[in-house]
Amino acid sequence: GQNIDQPTEMTATEGAIVQINCTYQTSGFNGLFWYQQHAGEAPTFLSYNVLDGLEEKGRFSSFLSRSKGYSYLLLKELQMKDSASYLCAVWDSNYQLIWGAGTKLIIKP
Amino acid sequence: KAGVTQTPRYLIKTRGQQVTLSCSPISGHRSVSWYQQTPGQGLQFLFEYFSETQRNKGNFPGRFSGRQFSNSRSEMNVSTLELGDSALYLCASSDGQGDTDTQYFGPGTRLTVL
Numbered sequence: 001g002q003n004i005d006q007p008t009e010m011t012a013t014e015g016a017i018v019q020i021n022c023t024y025q026t027s028g029f030n031g032l033f034w035y036q037q038h039a040g041e042a043p044t045f046l047s048y049n050v051l052d053g054l055e056e057k058g059r060f061s062s063f064l065s066r067s068k069g070y071s072y073l074l075l076k077e078l079q080m081k082d083s084a085s086y087l088c089a090v091w092d093s094n095y096q097l098i099w100g101a102g103t104k105l106i107i108k109p
Numbered sequence: 110k111a112g113v114t115q116t117p118r119y120l121i122k123t124r125g126q127q128v129t130l131s132c133s134p135i136s137g138h139r140s141v142s143w144y145q146q147t148p149g150q151g152l153q154f155l156f157e158y159f160s161e162t163q164r165n166k167g168n169f170p171g172r173f174s175g176r177q178f179s180n181s182r183s184e185m186n187v188s189t190l191e192l193g194d195s196a197l198y199l200c201a202s203s204d205g206q207g208d209t210d211t212q213y214f215g216p217g218t219r220l221t222v223l
Binding site: 033041042043044045048087089094095096097098099100101102 | 113142144149150151152153154157165167199210211212213214215216217
């Protein structure tokens, strides 16, 4: 079967750094997405990785290791508005998106 | 460009009824995907339509069906509603081609089945 694992919940402090991990076992791989979803709102696109390595975009970075079936999302200089769920999704060999259950990130002052 | 729109935003139905949800994609996008989201379950893929054809399908029963019109607008229908169908239904549009094909989500329709 296809599976994506993320921690259910994480807590971090405003101004700090947090790393949200995602591991996957899928039928093939055509890319990995990270989305942010605030409570009661739609998911919004954060990043896309298809090659190994780190992609940096402002305070957010995403890393991929295809050989390990592993990705992480790194959030720096945390702000209260970063409190949200972070969803990891993988494109399988049929270009179907397989989604993780999401990681709820709680930011404390 | 206007974003993805979904109607209605909220819906209350009773068991056994049927429901139709609508999604209008971003102008120029030809692909529309539908998802069911429940607490703790994450996004469950229902189906994807591209140029009026179902291109991909998830593992949902036949009570869940959809279609796409020539203007790329899409509808999803659920017949014989069950309590377990209560969820947030999201649609996402993309251009359906290319390597990245980022999906952009609508605000969702929250369906409550009583």
